[in-house]
Structures are given as structure tokens and as C-alpha cells.
Amino acid sequence: MVNVAILGYGVVGSGVAEVIRKNSESIAQRAGTEIRVKWILDIRDFPDSPDKDVLTKNADDVFNDKEVDIVVETIGGATIAAQFTRRALEAGKSVVTSNKELVASQGPELLQLASEKGVSYLFEASVGGGIPIIRPLNQCLAANEIKGITGILNGTTNYIFTQMKKEGKSFEAALKEAQQNGYAEQNPTADVEGHDTCRKLAILSSIAYNEYVDSSNIYTEGITKVTTADMKYAEAMNGVIKLIAISRKLGDKIFARVSPAIISKEHPLSNVEDVFNAIVVKGDAIGDAMFYGRGAGKLPTASAVVADIIDIAKHPDYGTKNVWVRNNENNVIAIEESPAKFLVRVATDKAADARSDIKAIFGEVEFIDLGSKVQGVEVAFLTPVLMEKEIKEKLVGLKAMNSVMDIANNIRIEEE
Amino acid sequence: MVNVAILGYGVVGSGVAEVIRKNSESIAQRAGTEIRVKWILDIRDFPDSPDKDVLTKNADDVFNDKEVDIVVETIGGATIAAQFTRRALEAGKSVVTSNKELVASQGPELLQLASEKGVSYLFEASVGGGIPIIRPLNQCLAANEIKGITGILNGTTNYIFTQMKKEGKSFEAALKEAQQNGYAEQNPTADVEGHDTCRKLAILSSIAYNEYVDSSNIYTEGITKVTTADMKYAEAMNGVIKLIAISRKLGDKIFARVSPAIISKEHPLSNVEDVFNAIVVKGDAIGDAMFYGRGAGKLPTASAVVADIIDIAKHPDYGTKNVWVRNNENNVIAIEESPAKFLVRVATDKAADARSDIKAIFGEVEFIDLGSKVQGVEVAFLTPVLMEKEIKEKLVGLKAMNSVMDIANNIRIEEE
Numbered sequence: 001m002v003n004v005a006i007l008g009y010g011v012v013g014s015g016v017a018e019v020i021r022k023n024s025e026s027i028a029q030r031a032g033t034e035i036r037v038k039w040i041l042d043i044r045d046f047p048d049s050p051d052k053d054v055l056t057k058n059a060d061d062v063f064n065d066k067e068v069d070i071v072v073e074t075i076g077g078a079t080i081a082a083q084f085t086r087r088a089l090e091a092g093k094s095v096v097t098s099n100k101e102l103v104a105s106q107g108p109e110l111l112q113l114a115s116e117k118g119v120s121y122l123f124e125a126s127v128g129g130g131i132p133i134i135r136p137l138n139q140c141l142a143a144n145e146i147k148g149i150t151g152i153l154n155g156t157t158n159y160i161f162t163q164m165k166k167e168g169k170s171f172e173a174a175l176k177e178a179q180q181n182g183y184a185e186q187n188p189t190a191d192v193e194g195h196d197t198c199r200k201l202a203i204l205s206s207i208a209y210n211e212y213v214d215s216s217n218i219y220t221e222g223i224t225k226v227t228t229a230d231m232k233y234a235e236a237m238n239g240v241i242k243l244i245a246i247s248r249k250l251g252d253k254i255f256a257r258v259s260p261a262i263i264s265k266e267h268p269l270s271n272v273e274d275v276f277n278a279i280v281v282k283g284d285a286i287g288d289a290m291f292y293g294r295g296a297g298k299l300p301t302a303s304a305v306v307a308d309i310i311d312i313a314k315h316p317d318y319g320t321k322n323v324w325v326r327n328n329e330n331n332v333i334a335i336e337e338s339p340a341k342f343l344v345r346v347a348t349d350k351a352a353d354a355r356s357d358i359k360a361i362f363g364e365v366e367f368i369d370l371g372s373k374v375q376g377v378e379v380a381f382l383t384p385v386l387m388e389k390e391i392k393e394k395l396v397g398l399k400a401m402n403s404v405m406d407i408a409n410n411i412r413i414e415e416e
Numbered sequence: 417m418v419n420v421a422i423l424g425y426g427v428v429g430s431g432v433a434e435v436i437r438k439n440s441e442s443i444a445q446r447a448g449t450e451i452r453v454k455w456i457l458d459i460r461d462f463p464d465s466p467d468k469d470v471l472t473k474n475a476d477d478v479f480n481d482k483e484v485d486i487v488v489e490t491i492g493g494a495t496i497a498a499q500f501t502r503r504a505l506e507a508g509k510s511v512v513t514s515n516k517e518l519v520a521s522q523g524p525e526l527l528q529l530a531s532e533k534g535v536s537y538l539f540e541a542s543v544g545g546g547i548p549i550i551r552p553l554n555q556c557l558a559a560n561e562i563k564g565i566t567g568i569l570n571g572t573t574n575y576i577f578t579q580m581k582k583e584g585k586s587f588e589a590a591l592k593e594a595q596q597n598g599y600a601e602q603n604p605t606a607d608v609e610g611h612d613t614c615r616k617l618a619i620l621s622s623i624a625y626n627e628y629v630d631s632s633n634i635y636t637e638g639i640t641k642v643t644t645a646d647m648k649y650a651e652a653m654n655g656v657i658k659l660i661a662i663s664r665k666l667g668d669k670i671f672a673r674v675s676p677a678i679i680s681k682e683h684p685l686s687n688v689e690d691v692f693n694a695i696v697v698k699g700d701a702i703g704d705a706m707f708y709g710r711g712a713g714k715l716p717t718a719s720a721v722v723a724d725i726i727d728i729a730k731h732p733d734y735g736t737k738n739v740w741v742r743n744n745e746n747n748v749i750a751i752e753e754s755p756a757k758f759l760v761r762v763a764t765d766k767a768a769d770a771r772s773d774i775k776a777i778f779g780e781v782e783f784i785d786l787g788s789k790v791q792g793v794e795v796a797f798l799t800p801v802l803m804e805k806e807i808k809e810k811l812v813g814l815k816a817m818n819s820v821m822d823i824a825n826n827i828r829i830e831e832e
Contacts, residue, residue, distance in 0.1 A: 019559050019701050029626065030558040032737055124556070130702035132548075132556030140540070140548030142446040143435050143722030210445065268708060271687050278706075285435050285719035286546035289709035290694075292684060293702060303701035306559030315731055321448055 001034045002313040005062040006072045007084050009042035009055065012098050012125070013074035015302030017051045020309075027306065031313040035306075038068060063087050070312055072305055073097040078105050089113045089121065094316065096308040098125035098301050104199035104215045107206065108326040111319075120319030122308035127153065127200040128277045130300025131293040132307070137207045137281065138322065144283030146208035148248040150416065153200040155275035155295040156184045156191035157223050157243045162273045165231050165240065171224060183275055193222035194243065194258045201245040204279065205256055209249050211331060212324035213256060218247075219335035221259035230411055233343055233368055233380055234262045237413075240270050244414050255333045261414040262343060336389035341415070343368065344395065345380045345408040353403035354379045361394050378408055417450045418729040421478040421509075422488040423500050425458035425471065428514050428541070429490035431718030433467045436725075443722065447729040451722075454484060479503050486728055488721055489513040494521050505529045505537065510732065512724040514541035514717050520615035520631045523622065524742040527735075536735030538724035543569065543616040544693050546716025547709040548723070553623045553697065554738065560699030562624035564664040566832065569616040571691030571711040572600045572607035573639050573659045578689045581647050581656065587640060599691055609638035610659065610674045617661040620695065621672055625665050627747060628740035629672060634663075635751035637675035646827055649759055649784055649796055650678045653829075656686050660830050671749045677830040678759060752805035757831070759784065760811065761796045761824040769819035770795045777810050794824055 004020070006013045017037050020027065028034045039062045040055045049055065062068060071088035073095055075081040081102050088095050089110065097103065102110070103123045114121035124134045128151075137146065152158050156178055163174035175192065178184035190196045202215035223243050234241045239262040247256035263270050268290050272278040277295025280288055294300040311318045348354040358365060358381055365381040383391055399407055420436070422429045433453050436443065444450045455478045456471045465471065478484060487504040491497040494517050501518065504511050505526065513519065518526070519539045530537035540550045544567075553562065568574050572594055579590035591608065594600035606612045618631035639659050650657045655678040663672035679686050684706050688694040693711025696704055710716040727734045764770040774781060774797055781797040799807055815823055 015701075023559060023561055023700070026561055026626070027559060030554070030737075130699075131705055132552045135556050136548045136552065138446075139727065140551050140723050141719065142726045143439060143443060143719040145439055145442055210442070268687070271684070283546075283719065284439070285431075285715040285722075287710050287713075287716055289547055289707070291705070291707060293705035297703075299701040300703055303557065303559040303699065306701075307556050310558045311555065321446075321730075 001036060002031070002069050003036050003038040003067045004070045004072060004309060005039040005041065005065070005068045006037060006074065007041045007062070008073070008075035009040050009044070009046060009051070010074060011298045012301050012305065013040065013072065014051070015298035016072055016074065016305045019299060019302045019306050021050070027310060031310045033313055035309060035313060039065065059084070063091055068093055070094045070096060070309055072309070073099055074305070075099070076101070078102045082106055085110055086113065089117055089119060092117050092119055094119040094121070094312045096122050096305055096312070098123070098305055100126040100196070100199045100203060104202045107203070108212045108324040111323045115320050115323050118317060118320055120312050120316070122312065122319050123203070124308050125301045125304035127203050128279060128291065128293070129295040129297060130303045131277060131279070131291050131295065132304070133204065133279050133291050134207060135307070136291065137204065141281060141283050141286060141289070144285045146249070146281060146283055148282040149201070149204050149208055149246070149279060150269065150414070151201070151204070151245045151279035152242055152269055152272045152277055153245050153279070153295065154191055154197045154243060155277060156188065157197070158272065158277070159183045159275045160192070160223065161241060161243065164228055168228055170228065171226065192224055194220040197243060197245050198258045201247055201256060201258060205247040205254060206324050208281070209254060212326050213247070213254055213332060217330050217332040218256045218258060223260050225409060226260050226411070227409065230409055232370055233345070236368055236370055237262060239264050241411065242269060242272070246414065250333065253333045254331050255338055257335065257338065259412055261412040263414050336387065338388055339385050340388050340391065341385045341413045342383045342391055342410045343380060343413060344383060344410045345378055346398070346404055347378050347406040347408045348403055349377055349405065350403040351377055351379050354401070357398060357401040357403050361398050382413065417452060418447070418485050419452050419454040419483045420486045420488060420725060421455040421457065421481070421484045422453060422490065423457045423478070424489070424491035425456050425460070425462060425467070426490060427714045428717050428721065429456065429488065430467070431714035432488055432490065432721045435715060435718045435722050437466070443726060447726040449729055451725060451729060455481065475500070479507055484509055486510045486512060486725055488725070489515055490721070491515070492517065494518045498522055501526055502529065505533055505535060508533050508535055510535040510537070510728045512538050512721055512728070514539070514721055516542040516612070516615045516619060520618045523619070524628050524740040527739045531736050531739050534733060534736055536728050536732070538728065538735050539619070540724050541717045541720035543619050544695060544707065544709070545711040545713060546719045547693060547695070547707050547711065548720070549620065549695050549707050550623060551723070552707060553620065557697060557699050557702060557705070560701045562665070562697060562699055564698040565617070565620050565624055565662070565695060566685065567617070567620070567661045567695035568658055568685055568688045568693055569661045569695070569711065570607055570613045570659060571693060572604065573613070574688065574693070575599045575691045576639065577657060577659065580644055584644055586644065587642065608640055610636040613659060613661050614674045617663060617672060617674060621663040621670060622740050624663070624697070625670060628742050629663070629670055629748060633746050633748040634672045634674060639676050641825060642676050642827070643825065646825055648786055649761065652784055652786055653678060655680050657827065658685060658688070662830065666749065669749045670747050671754055673751065673754065675828055677828040679830050752803065754804055755801050756804050756807065757801045757829045758799045758807055758826045759796060759829060760799060760826045761794055762814070762820055763794050763822040763824045764819055765793055765821065766819040767793055767795050770817070773814060773817040773819050777814050798829065
């Protein structure tokens with residue numbers, strides 16, 4: 001028998017209790033022992049809950065109970081959750097979480113503490129909801145040197161983009177609909193500005209490259225500036241716009257970036273629609289492997305938490321060897337020093353002159369023509385692959401030209 | 417230090433040695449111990465091999481060596497491979513294999529033997545090449561009741577279909593090209609008749625439903641009768657034809673089938689092209705999750721073998737609890753008693769009469785019209801969902817009609 005305490009009876013926490021209750025038989029078979037939820041800690045009252053017999057408001061019930069082997073932290077945030085996680089690990093209890101903010105910010109210290117105490121700190125549910133991705137990276141692809149990760153890691157923004165593309169809705173209208181459907185929070189900043197994606201990319205990259213990648217070092221650009229006009233250009237290029245999280249191991253440095261990008265319709269990520277997530281992992285032996293599924297939601301996320309619980313029930317030392325070392329130096333390449341290729345849309349009332357000026361500054365480029373599909377007059381082109389700082393400098397020069405009224409937008413093109 | 421012996425120095429066996437050599441450092445870090453290839457058994461000479469110092473032709477070198485912890489069986493087939501696997505397990509050595517034929521046919525007995533001896537018999541590489549799928553089913557999705565599996569499990573046939581669709585080649589021409597490119601064997605029967613896919617489906621289903629599914633009970637139809645004309649019908653239905661392996665848990669029985677089928681272009685498997693494989697797993701908590709990657713090839717397959725080796729190095733009892741019980745009764749639902757929906761192509765020189773006869777027999781059906789794209793005169797329609805035996809009976813009746821010259825082809829439609 002393995003006893004579990006759940007901290008926080010919200011969407012994920014209650015889902016964990018539900019999955020353990022519902023599939024208790026097959027879970028016991030796979031774990032080799034019964035898994036029991038002994039405590040659920042929450043300050044709120046749930047008089048009608050099927051779990052009401054194990055609910056408590058007193059944290060001491062959990063932490064002073066020597067029978068509790070595993071603590072599930074589904075509180076969220078990096079303050080109380082961090083205190084409780086430390087308290088559990090200090091007490092020699094393994095901790096399982098879906099809390100990406102905490103893992104991304106304090107992963108090195110919490111993993112170190114877990115390792116010292118001979119227990120596990122696992123977080124499969126922190127990335128990709130129910131999609132198995134942390135464990136495949138740690139275990140299934142263990143024979144590979146991981147070269148890179150490319151992913152769609154946020155369901156909210158992917159839903160918004162899908163609505164914009166399929167229904168022609170504006171960003172604002174699509175966001176509002178996502179909020180009405182419960183796919184976006186009332187304060188959508190963490191999703192639409194890319195912060196959520198960035199934390200998940202930092203976690204995946206830390207595992208893939210065996211060194212801690214601090215999310216605060218990753219260049220992050222949200223989706224608020226992307227318009228349906230941009231999507232029409234992507235379509236004309238036989239591509240789609242997605243919020244792409246990408247990282248690569250380059251020598252002893254790491255390239256990592258979160259931004260909207262145009263990917264070809266041939267790319268395996270191009271068909272990932274609505275609230276689905278997918279992650280492409282590039283290994284030196286396996287080549288490209290992709291993992292796809294629901295990136296959020298009560299039961300998918302809960303099933304990932306319970307998979308971690310089962311692993312610990314089978315092998316309590318399951319995660320003790322995974323430790324991330326926090327570097328004193330920034331191991332992420334600055335965005336300015338990263339190569340990129342852009343689609344640039346130039347607003348102009350002198351198209352021929354603008355084309356000449358673009359060629360004078362960027363050399364021979366490919367122009368993308370939408371014909372009459374875009375209102376007003378504009379010229380769009382693809383830059384060559386250059387360092388981002390070079391492209392930015394050239395765009396400053398271009399904007400100063402008489403032929404150019406404004407740079408309407410520029411969007412990266414991801415070809416790998 | 418964990419010592420490995422590789423049986424069979426062919427494509428996969430030599431790949432395993434290569435991956436262990438190339439990534440020894442990161443593998444040792446992940447396994448927590450050094451992994452060494454101590455012996456490679458093969459009756460052939462490899463004087464120029466980088467592994468020549470550990471090559472032997474004497475099986476006793478392997479089996480009498482108490483230092484050998486793990487035996488990698490990459491011989492293939494179910495005779496010598498079975499003998500050597502038994503001998504290794506009897507000697508208390510864990511066995512890792514890519515041999516789907518052996519796992520599918522003798523899995524219950526070999527897993528039982530491994531369990532009795534307290535060692536592991538692992539076979540991640542037997543399905544989907546390098547794609548992590550066995551371990552996710554066993555471990556990552558352990559919190560789920562698995563409801564079903566749908567997959568493209570054979571790269572050869574998928575490559576042939578991709579060539580037929582994209583280049584308009586005939587089956588024969590596409591097969592020849594696949595052989596020239598090394599994607600198909602000179603005797604392509606196991607691939608094109610679906611036997612390879614069937615074995616893999618049997619393995620996945622046995623894991624998913626926690627009971628042995630015998631591949632000889634699974635209805636299996638190959639791809640040799642599919643034509644480019646069929647593909648044009650699929651296109652007109654906004655679909656594609658794939659060799660689909662499908663199984664579902666239905667009450668206490670299992671539905672399982674391998675056959676060409678039309679799937680919608682919205683289906684996540686529809687974009688799986690060339691030699692890639694993908695598997696959709698339906699879990700009660702996670703919903704649909706998909707795993708995608710190279711289904712074959714030296715290094716991808718080797719990386720899956722090495723992942724199994726690492727798991728055993730970390731936890732020698734890793735696989736001891738996985739045992740399949742061989743049922744005396746057939747637990748697979750007969751194909752005749754399975755529901756299905758077909759696209760039926762009827763050759764006729766009396767199209768209007770044929771349509772009337774079709775409606776008289778099948779009721780109101782949807783007709784699919786290709787216009788002038790198909791030579792000759794034919795009428796194509798979609799059956800309702802009926803038991804396969806009912807559809808067959810109705811087709812016999814239809815074929816007897818004066819209006820009908822022949823049933824040109826019929827292909828299942830998979831809507832889930």
C-alpha cells in the first residue's frame with residue numbers, strides 16, 4: 001500500500017483523486033501495490049465531494065503523517081507550493097507535481113533536495129498535460145544525444161490561432177471565444193504572451209541537454225501581434241503560423257526561443273489544431289520523434305500525475321538521479337546572436353520603389369504576393385537567413401526609406 | 417558496470433553496438449553505471465568491424481559468462497532466437513529484443529520464464545522502431561484504462577501508399593522502387609500482406625488490455641489490391657488510404673483488425689507519410705495521444721534497444737511484473753461479427769440501374785462521383801455501418817444483379 005496526499009483540490013488535484021478512484025484496480029496491478037489517497041489538503045469546504053472523508057485544512061495532518069509516502073502538489077504558483085514541496089521532501093516524502101512555474105524556477109534546488117533525501121521529485125504533468133514527454137526524454141530516448149526540441153506547448157494560443165485561421169476571426173474575437181469556452185483564463189497574459197510556453201520549453205530543454213536552462217534567459221514573444229493578414233501570407237507560402245517553442249544544443253551553448261513562426265504544411269507540427277499540443281524531439285539515433293495529445297484538461301493532466309505516482313510506488317528511488325545544476329553563467333545564446341529568417345510586410349504607397357529599396361538593403365529576396373487579398377498597399381518579402389541583430393538593423397534602415405510608410409509586421413520562418 | 421552480449425551482428429545488432437559506443441558517456445550518466453558490450457555472437461566473419469575484439473562464434477562464451485547481465489537478441493525469427501532467449505533467461509540474464517515475431521508468438525511463455533527467474537524480457541524495439549510506445553503504454557499511461565489503439569505500424573507499406581498517392585505510381589511500380597531504396601525486402605510478403613503489422617498490433621494490444629492477443633486470431637488484409645483509382649475516391653471523400661491496424665476493448669472481448677482503410681484528412685494519422693509510423697492510443701483519462709517517428713532503421717531501432725538496456729541497468733527487476741496469460745479461448749471478435757463501413761466500387765454499363773439496385777439492397781446510401789477521373793463506367797457508394805457478414809451477403813446479392821458487371825473493389829472506412 002502506498003499512501004498519497006494531495007495538496008490543492010482544484011481541477012488537477014480533484015482529477016488525480018478521481019483517476020485513482022476510478023482505475024484503482026488496473027493501477028494497483030501496474031504499480032504492484034494499492035495506491036490510496038489518504039489526505040487532501042485545501043482551505044475550502046467541499047461538503048458534497050466524494051473525497052470529503054479525506055479532506056483536511058490542516059497541513060500538519062499531511063506532513064506529520066509517517067504513512068504518507070507521496071505528496072501531490074497541485075496548488076500552483078511558486079510561493080506556498082514551494083514551501084510545501086520543501087517541507088514534504090525534507091520529511092522524506094516524494095513529490096509529484098503539475099506546477100511548471102515552480103519546476104522552471106526552482107527545479108535545480110528541489111531536485112537536489114529530493115536527491116539528498118533519497119526520494120523523487122517528478123513533474124510529467126508540468127509539460128504537455130497528459131502527453132508522455134518528460135519520461136520519454138529521460139528514459140525512452142536515453143540512448144540518444146538530444147539535439148533539439150520543437151513544440152507547440154500551449155493549448156490556449158493554439159486554439160486562438162486555429163480559430164483565426166479557420167474562421168477568419170481577429171485575435172481579440174478568438175481570445176474572447178477561448179475565454180467563453182474555458183480554454184483561456186480571464187487574465188490570459190501568461191498564455192498569450194508566451195510565458196507558459198517558455199516555462200515548459202525551459203523544463204524540456206533542461207532535461208534534454210542535462211543542464212538547467214533558466215526560463216528568464218529565453219527570448220519570448222507572444223501572439224498578440226499576429227493578424228489574419230499574416231495568416232494569409234503563411235497560406236500563400238503553403239505554411240501555417242504557430243506559437244513555436246524551439247531549442248537546440250549548439251556546441252556548449254543552447255539556442256532557445258518562443259515566438260510565432262511560419263512552418264510548412266509538411267512539418268509534422270502543422271496539423272496540430274485547437275487545444276492539442278505536440279513536441280518533436282530530435283535525437284542523434286532516433287531522428288525525429290513526435291508526441292501529440294491534449295496539452296491540458298483535468299483528466300489528461302491527472303493521468304500524467306498518477307503515472308508518476310505509479311513509478312514511485314514501483315521504485316521509490318525512481319527520480320533520485322535526475323539533478324539539474326544551476327549555471328552561474330547564462331548558457332542560452334542571446335537572441336541577437338541567433339540566426340533567423342523573417343517574413344517582412346512593408347506598408348507602402350510606392351510599391352516599385354519599396355521593392356528596389358528592399359533589394360538594395362537585403363539583396364535578392366523572394367517577394368510574396370497576395371494579389372488583392374490584403375487591403376491597402378503593401379509589399380512582403382522573405383529575408384535571407386541572418387543574425388537577428390543584422391535583420392533588425394536592416395529593418396531600421398528600410399523603415400527610414402521614403403518608399404516605406406511602415407513595417408506592418410515581421411514573423412519568423414522556422415524551416416527545421 | 418553492466419555487461420551486455422549481442423546475439424546477431426546484423427543491422428540492428430551492429431546498431432546497438434554503435435549507439436553504446438558513440439553515446440557511452442551520456443548513457444552511463446543516465447543508467448548510473450557504465451554499459452559495456454562484452455560479447456557479440458555471430459557465425460559470420462567481420463574482420464574490419466570496430467567490434468571485432470568482442471565477436472565470437474561460440475554461444476557458450478555468452479551463456480557461460482557469469483558477468484553477462486543482459487543479452488540482446490537481434491537474430492530474428494522464432495527458432496534459434498527462441499532457443500537462445502530461453503537459454504539466456506534460464507541462466508538468469510535479462511533479454512532485450514527487437515524480434516516482433518518471437519514476442520508475438522511466444523511472449524506469454526518467455527515473459528513467464530523471465531518473471532520466474534526475476535529478470536526482464538523487454539521489447540520496445542519490436543514495435544515502431546525507435547518510437548517510444550511499449551514503455552508509454554506500460555508506464556506513462558499506466559493511470560489509464562486503454563480503450564483502443566489505431567496505428568500505422570509498417571513503414572514499407574506506408575512508403576508504397578505515399579508513392580502511389582503522390583506520384584500516381586501503381587502498386588507494383590511503388591513496390592519495386594521501395595525495394596530499390598532498401599525500404600522493402602526482396603520477398604515483401606510479410607510487409608505487403610500485413611503480417612508484420614499484425615504482429616505489432618498483437619503486441620500493443622496484449623500490453624494495452626493486459627491479456628495476450630494471439631496474432632493468428634487477428635483478421636489481416638494486405639495492400640496488394642489497392643489501386644490509384646481507390647486513392648482518387650479517397651481524395652474525393654477528403655481522405656487518404658492507409659494500412660490501418662486497429663484494436664478496441666469491447667466488454668470482455670477484443671476487436672482487432674489490419675486492413676487498408678480510408679481515414680479522413682482530419683485524422684492525426686492521415687499526415688503520416690513515407691516510412692514513418694504513428695500510433696494513436698485512446699485512454700479513458702488522457703483521451704487520444706499519438707506517438708510518431710521512424711518505424712524502422714538501424715539507429716532508431718538500436719536506440720529503443722539501448723533504452724531497454726538502460727532501464728534494466730537501473731532496475732534489474734524492471735520488467736518482472738509484466739506477464740501475459742495465454743487464453744484457451746479466442747478473445748478476439750470474429751471479423752464477420754465486427755461492424756464496418758465500406759466504400760464499394762461497382763463496375764457497370766447500366767449506371768442508373770446499378771444505382772437503383774444498390775438502393776434496393778443497401779437502402780439510401782451516399783454515392784461518390786469522380787466524374788471523368790476514372791476510366792470505364794462505375795458507380796461507387798458508401799455502405800451504412802453493418803456487421804461485416806451482412807455487408808458481404810449484400811454484396812453477393814448486388815453482384816448477381818443484371819446491372820452489375822463486377823465489384824471492382826471495396827475498402828473499409830475508419831471513422832474513429
